[in-house]
Amino acid sequence: MERDHRVIFAVPALSLVEQTVSAFCGEGLGCIGVVQADHVLTDPSQPVQVCSVQSLARREKPEAALVIIDEAHRMFASVNEWMTDPEWANVPFIGLSATPWARGLGKYYDDLIIAARTAELIEAGYLSPFIVFAPSEPDLSDVATIAGEFHQGELSDACNKSTLVGDVVATWLARGEKRPTLCYGVDRAHAEHLQQRFLEAGVAAEFVDAYTPVEERERIFRRFRAGVTKIITNCATLTTGVDLDVRCIVDAKPTKSEMLFVQTIGRGLRTASGKDKLIVLDHAGNHLRLGLVTDIHHEHLDDGKPKKAGEDDRERKAPLPRICDGCSAVMPRKAAVCEACGAVREAKCEVDAVDGELVELGSGTRAEKWAPTASEKREFFGELRFIAAERGYSDGWASHKFREKFGHWPNDAWTRSAGPTAPSLKTRNWIRSRAIAFAKGRRANGET
Template sequence: MKFTLLQHQDHAIGLLRHSLATGHKRPMLQAPTGAGKTIIGAAIVEGAVSKGNSVIFTVPFLSLVDQTVERFAEQGITCVGVIQGQHPATDPDQPVQVATIQTLMKRAIPPAGIVLIDEAHKWFEFYGEWMARPEWARVPFVGLSATPWTKGLGKHYDDLLVPTTTKELIGKGLLSPFKVFAPSHPDLSKVKTVNTEYGRDYQSSGLSKAMSEPVLVAGVVSTWLKLGEDRPTLCFAVDRAHARKLSDEFEAAGVPTGYVDMDTPADERQRIGERLKNGQIKVVCNVYTLTTGVDWDVRCIILARPTKSEILFTQIVGRGLRTAEGKDHCLILDHSDTTLRLGFVDDIHHEELDDGKHQKSSATKRDREPPKPKECPSCSHLKPAGVRKCPSCGFEPTRQSQIEEQQGELIPLKGKRKARGEVTPHTPQEVWSMLLWWQEFHGKSPKFAKANFFERYGGWPDGLHSRPMAPDASFGNWMKHKQIAYAKGQAKLRKMREAHAAA
């Protein structure tokens, strides 16, 4: 090895040795994005070759073949052949073979003393068939992944090794800190959830329609212009059509923008990466790609692709967590509510592999989960739960008074308010922002928000900002209560009129 292993990388090798020594044949090694997973892999390869063992190193994407060969060469490992199409580096006599899984599925697999499976969270049924063959039963298969949380992965791997975490590496300065803003809140209530390669997630067609609303597309660009500070940025879209809309919107705003999808040739993708590095373009809109194997200097992530998948979310944010000179943090502009839904990416952690069985939720499990972040009502910055003063803008909500004035009447805010259940435990700013959202989303009269605010507080929202905020369940219940009360009042009025007419 040309480079000395860092402490967590050396620890990873130690955990793997112990796992194999204690009889495990299918260990899974988890290494966060930016932890040097390829360097760890190179150390494993070098150790195997030094003992006279041949190695097969599999990758799921064509783009990772040359990248892996180059990384191995940087570590002094040059005895490498490639199994992939008519690749110029094809050499079956070399002890190390870097192969795409797709090619191995079509060819006879050469013998090996150890198999390394890169990006092992991306599961192919062929892996299971290969592992189950009698002649491979005693050969170690080592999975490498930043996110080995695929459902059923525990059926095939027998030991999860976690030498470090994203939070630990950020604390040591080996990964970049990050700041998250949630400037918009899309309505995904009508988007179906289906089975995907990342588990249960939003259906792409419905998601694309929801996220392609002009106000959301324009909001992505306007927010970046306000907060992006010209940082080199990756923008993650739902599909090609959505990515093109975002790219066109950035270009229309005078922001030089690149576009990448699965069909973008490797040389063109490399040129786009160089242009981003040189500042010739500021934003790269992409879809179905740039979630793995990207070592670009990225300082801003735009998440315009909502997801329910911890795997996809972690892989996306991980593109911006590599450190770089002059980079004090990665800016994450989350237009998808994913951070609010899943939590901060460095709080996502699993201590065991999923064996495919139904996991019953328990109080103990819920107690272990970190509380989800909260949005600052002033600047949309996401802060850890329990932090009152916003680290970004300094806004600190005032504590709710135990007496609330409504329509000139003082109402005690104690206990359950059955008679006045419409009162909700929000600050005036939160109520005003949620009323604005409700007015816009439901197509209400321009006077709706002000009228309801005045009805509640007996005054106008003077001095409050007018940024809409998605309502929570408590606010929704309050609005439902008002609608029911209004409907009952109208029904009573009709009966009175009918009785008067009959008389």
């Protein structure tokens, strides 16, 4: 700008046009023109042009010495074509994103510069601290995975049940502290069901989706800011361009997408006057599936090429969190004390033990057999996957060992969603015992 060079700042949503203009003016940059419909600030002579991606796709683009793409992970086709246009080959493009992990993003950008991670921004006071409760989650064992994500129709059937929706409302009443809340549903039917149940409980709730007219959406937002509306339920809408003081997130949409998950929780991480923390109520199982948002980050852009089994570009994949037995808060796996209720987590013995009583020999009475929980099975499968990757084995090896341990295959979606987790000594000893038993069996059969 000091050299009279024009800068284009492209945003993917109409709501972000006004937010960006306000942010620039707040920093003393008033020399702004807007490229979006017949906006009142339309002025092609200004050195900074805030443009909607949609308008740029339909118009001749203004000349510029620098282009900044906001929410770069959205990867609009028109933006990709623009970046590869030979006429713009000498113009630098800078992409901004809190989740720059989109598949193929590395085909359009050369380098990933990580200015700060979520945990660092929270520690520095730029983002709000948060606490997560995971009181319930749907049974997703019959929900298929299509192209790396849950099948939306089957997911809706699994989540849009009266008992689950009722539990969402009951948990908010107990844990939500009547805070301004965004609630995320699977689809329109699910989100509207959630809204209806909140209304029946006497909570002022409204619904928004992609088809809500802009004027009506703004009226809903005004009522939310004024405290008249306490909860906004939505589906696939309020993940970007949300300029609201949100102090509670209800996540009722299961996902396998780290980007969608982090963007969802991120809607509540903005700081505000009087805001001590964000409360997250996870009814989707996303934290147990993907981890805490402060633990999710990648070191490289995705080049679009298929990944090898077990390959991960995270600097150090943190173990998935666990749930506090006392209050259902999500806590880091290695944490000794729950920050929510102060409960001290007792270290678990690596040796299996079952309660029983002494019985007379020959009486025919036996101690009750230990029955592993679904969470213990999932944790064990994650440990097997870690060992498989460590030894260069296929994922099938982990499945076979799981079957050897429990007598059935790990076919349910929740178990199979377990990521590689550093194994305990107990698990490593079990694997070693199976190898020894296998070797002894071969020797007994005269094999070498």
